[in-house]
Amino acid sequence: MATVHKINEDLVKERQKCTFNVQELTYLLDGGEEVTKERREFENILRNVKELQDEVPEVYLSHKERYENAVRKTCILQNVRNDFEKKREVLSPRNIFRAGYAVIKDVSPFFLHNGMFVPTIIGQGTPEQQAEWLPKAKAMAIIGTYAQTELGHGTFIRGLETTATYDAKTEEFILNSPKVTSYKWWPGGLGTTVNHCITVAQLYINGKKYGIHPFIVQIRDLETHKPLPGIKVGEIGPKMGFATANNGFLGFQNFRIPRKNMLMKNAQVLKDGTFVKGMNEKLTYGTMVMVRVNIVSDSAFHTAMAATIAVRYAAVRHQSQLKAKEPEVQIIDYLTQQHKLFIAIATSHAFSNTYTWLYQAYLKVVEDLGKQKQDHLPELHALSCCLKATSSRDAGVIVEQCRLACGGHGYMASSNLPIIYGYTTAAITYEGEHTVLLLQTARYLMKAWMSALEGKVLAPSVAYLVDWLKSDKQRWQNTPEVIVKGFQHVAAGKIKDAFDAIQKHVKAGKDYEDAWNLASVQLIKASEAHSRAILCDGYLRETVRTSSSVSPSLAKVLNHLVQLYIVYWTLETAGDLLVYSNIGKDDIAVLKEKYEELLALIRPNAVGLVDAFDISDEILQSTLGSYDGRVYERLMEEAMKSPLNKEPVNQSFHKYLKPFIKKAKL
Numbered sequence: 278m279a280t281v282h283k284i285n286e287d288l289v290k291e292r293q294k295c296t297f298n299v300q301e302l303t304y305l306l307d308g309g310e311e312v313t314k315e316r317r318e319f320e321n322i323l324r325n326v327k328e329l330q331d332e333v334p335e336v337y338l339s340h341k342e343r344y345e346n347a348v349r350k351t352c353i354l355q356n357v358r359n360d361f362e363k364k365r366e367v368l369s370p371r372n373i374f375r376a377g378y379a380v381i382k383d384v385s386p387f388f389l390h391n392g393m394f395v396p397t398i399i400g401q402g403t404p405e406q407q408a409e410w411l412p413k414a415k416a417m418a419i420i421g422t423y424a425q426t427e428l429g430h431g432t433f434i435r436g437l438e439t440t441a442t443y444d445a446k447t448e449e450f451i452l453n454s455p456k457v458t459s460y461k462w463w464p465g466g467l468g469t470t471v472n473h474c475i476t477v478a479q480l481y482i483n484g485k486k487y488g489i490h491p492f493i494v495q496i497r498d499l500e501t502h503k504p505l506p507g508i509k510v511g512e513i514g515p516k517m518g519f520a521t522a523n524n525g526f527l528g529f530q531n532f533r534i535p536r537k538n539m540l541m542k543n544a545q546v547l548k549d550g551t552f553v554k555g556m557n558e559k560l561t562y563g564t565m566v567m568v569r570v571n572i573v574s575d576s577a578f579h580t581a582m583a584a585t586i587a588v589r590y591a592a593v594r595h596q597s598q599l600k601a602k603e604p605e606v607q608i609i610d611y612l613t614q615q616h617k618l619f620i621a622i623a624t625s626h627a628f629s630n631t632y633t634w635l636y637q638a639y640l641k642v643v644e645d646l647g648k649q650k651q652d653h654l655p656e657l658h659a660l661s662c663c664l665k666a667t668s669s670r671d672a673g674v675i676v677e678q679c680r681l682a683c684g685g686h687g688y689m690a691s692s693n694l695p696i697i698y699g700y701t702t703a704a705i706t707y708e709g710e711h712t713v714l715l716l717q718t719a720r721y722l723m724k725a726w727m728s729a730l731e732g733k734v735l736a737p738s739v740a741y742l743v744d745w746l747k748s749d750k751q752r753w754q755n756t757p758e759v760i761v762k763g764f765q766h767v768a769a770g771k772i773k774d775a776f777d778a779i780q781k782h783v784k785a786g787k788d789y790e791d792a793w794n795l796a797s798v799q800l801i802k803a804s805e806a807h808s809r810a811i812l813c814d815g816y817l818r819e820t821v822r823t824s825s826s827v828s829p830s831l832a833k834v835l836n837h838l839v840q841l842y843i844v845y846w847t848l849e850t851a852g853d854l855l856v857y858s859n860i861g862k863d864d865i866a867v868l869k870e871k872y873e874e875l876l877a878l879i880r881p882n883a884v885g886l887v888d889a890f891d892i893s894d895e896i897l898q899s900t901l902g903s904y905d906g907r908v909y910e911r912l913m914e915e916a917m918k919s920p921l922n923k924e925p926v927n928q929s930f931h932k933y934l935k936p937f938i939k940k941a942k943l
């Protein structure tokens with residue numbers, strides 16, 4: 278029988294202090310009691326699968342062993358999931374995504390199968406293609422990835438070099454990787470796991486180039502798993518994180534695939550080689566839009582993980598005295614510690630709320646596209662780009678801040694903060710590099726500004742530009758609503774400045790593209806300011822909306838969190854607000870006090886708030902963040918698992934140290 282340990286006394290006291298119902302908040306964050314129950318049930322089943330327990334912590338395994346262990350466990354996870362779904366409803370993707378952390382610890386080699394391969398078939402395939410590939414893909418009879426990036430190009434996908442040349446005689450495409458730079462590079466699971474992939478390649482028909490399109494390609498034999506003739510595939514080697522994601526490379530040499538393997542929901546190639554244009558060529562980029570939306574949710578989860586670890590640890594950890602002769606204090610009682618941590622909790626809520634409305638906006642666009650309507654696509658693209666960029670970047674900063682807040686122990690692998698940092702920061706680069714995505718949003722903002730100047734009606738997310746042009750700056754008040762307006766004024770002011778800078782360069786004789794480049798630092802600042810205004814506005818609106826449907830005690834805490842988020846960012850961007858809004862120095866002084874008040878109000882609920890994220894110990898994988906708070910015992914237990922502690926004297930002593938010391942004595 279498993280030993281039951283006492284919960285750390287500080288954590289017991291913290292939980293007693295909590296002023297709201299933790300369970301109620303968990304249900305709210307999950308999207309309903311049923312979702313929470315489903316998640317807990319599934320996590321509970323996984324907890325009891327003996328084969329999923331690691332005898333040796335993964336960190337001590339070699340690169341190869343780690344990967345093999347991840348594949349072994351991912352297969353078990355998939356089987357458990359299948360059994361679960363036979364008896365009950367299909368698990369929500371977010372619940373499987375969370376459970377994956379309990380099993381794989383790092384990133385699953387199947388990550389891209391569920392995350393991009395299946396969604397691309399759904400988003401880019403015709404009904405016939407879906408009927409052919411989806412059942413096999415969903416049942417995992419075939420396993421796939423998304424192979425777009427190449428050694429030479431990741432951002433500029435119009436520059437991809439893999440070619441798909443149509444041969445009308447055989448009704449096939451011939452895939453080729455003409456140069457080393459045209460090799461696919463990065464796709465998760467490609468290294469040694471998948472047997473299929475979506476390959477994004479330049480289409481050629483009768484010597485004419487038709488741009489990039491997605492193709493389903495089988496790359497390995499389904500029986501032997503050997504690469505098919507004409508395929509060169511392998512793993513790219515160790516990275517900063519993503520240790521078990523099995524990222525790979527792939528090259529083609531006259532590799533033929535049937536015509537029906539080009540995903541043709543948008544553009545089509547007919548048997549005789551006629552090219553039929555799609556409604557909008559950018560719809561080929563649809564999977565990326567979907568993943569960018571999902572990354573906002575991932576960022577919320579990664580931030581919640583780091584906050585849970587660091588807040589519980591801060592409640593357990595005592596260090597230094599505030600007053601002489603008094604006991605050492607819990608480090609969570611240092612205001613500087615609260616400053617580092619409470620924003621982490623609020624940020625996770627901000628991203629969850631943002632994801633909720635952004636995902637609805639995404640679904641609406643998908644529905645519209647089904648009716649051949651694409652009016653909201655540019656706005657969705659602009660929003661998904663800047664919110665992916667800002668949420669992943671903020672999450673990276675927050676996770677690192679949480680690590681620093683745990684002092685030396687945060688640097689331990691067993692805290693799990695390094696792995697969380699690895700996958701959080703990867704998201705800043707993948708699915709569209711940070712700066713590049715901000716610049717995509719900036720393109721939209723420049724057009725919106727021009728439309729505002731022309732008096733046109735703007736899309737809701739940029740409608741504030743019209744208000745800004747119409748009215749004088751509003752009289753400042755230190756209320757969340759007026760502060761959000763202030764963020765909109767900053768965004769509008771920066772958008773105007775960037776626009777004017779471009780115009781200035783153009784007037785001075787520069788090409789528009791050069792003028793754009795010269796103004797691009799201002800453009801990304803405008804995009805960042807726009808993101809912050811959107812995040813604060815959306816978070817505030819969602820909080821007001823949900824507050825009416827939850828208990829008053831919870832509504833109060835949610836209100837403290839949203840205020841903290843807004844005031845934190847006011848103080849962080851005070852310089853900008855002073856330039857672009859009516860805020861005064863005195864208002865900032867008042868807000869500094871307000872911020873300290875909010876920290877004090879949140880303090881008794883800090884542990885309750887991270888408990889409400891309801892991240893099980895198996896998912897958290899952290900010596901510092903476990904529910905029972907046995908921090909020191911767990912650190913010691915984990916240290917004892919080091920292979921170096923398995924023998925009293927390591928052989929290197931006899932081999933190297935002893936002769937070395939002897940020589941030194943002579």
Ligand SMILES: CCCCCCCCCC/C=C\CCCCCCC/C=C/C(=O)SCCNC(=O)CCNC(=O)[C@H](O)C(C)(C)COP(=O)(O)OP(=O)(O)OC[C@H]1O[C@@H](n2cnc3c(N)ncnc32)[C@H](O)[C@@H]1OP(=O)(O)O
Pocket residue numbers: 351354370371373374376377378381385387388389391392393423425426431432433434435465559560562563565566568571572575654655658706707708709710713717720721
């Ligand atoms: C253990 C079990 C686990 C189970 C798990 C279950 C999981 C389920 C839940 C899953 C949750 C999360 C899953 C996450 C999976 C994450 C996997 C991550 C791994 C990483 C993958 C990758 O990185 S894939 C590769 C991504 N690559 C990129 O993002 C490339 C970035 N570059 C681009 O997008 C383009 O090249 C760029 C947009 C920068 C430029 O394109 P270009 O064609 O040159 O266009 P422009 O000239 O700049 O613009 C022309 C106009 O087009 C408009 N536009 C551009 N893009 C879009 C678009 N996507 N949609 C609409 N419109 C677009 C642009 O705005 C311009 O318009 P304008 O009017 O002319 O201004």
Ligand SMILES: Cc1cc2nc3c(=O)[nH]c(=O)nc-3n(C[C@H](O)[C@H](O)[C@H](O)COP(=O)(O)OP(=O)(O)OC[C@H]3O[C@@H](n4cnc5c(N)ncnc54)[C@H](O)[C@@H]3O)c2cc1C
Pocket residue numbers: 389422423424425426429430431432433462463464465519524703706707708709710711712713716
């Ligand atoms: C962990 C991880 C997993 C990945 N998984 C996959 C996968 O499964 N499938 C897949 O296809 N790809 C994958 N990728 C690749 C990823 O999508 C690309 O790395 C990403 O899109 C960035 O492209 P890049 O590497 O070419 O960077 P680059 O574009 O070369 O960026 C380098 C620098 O140049 C700057 N830059 C580039 N273009 C511009 C511009 N127009 N204006 C201003 N600055 C610019 C960037 O801001 C950046 O600072 C993965 C990457 C990582 C790190």
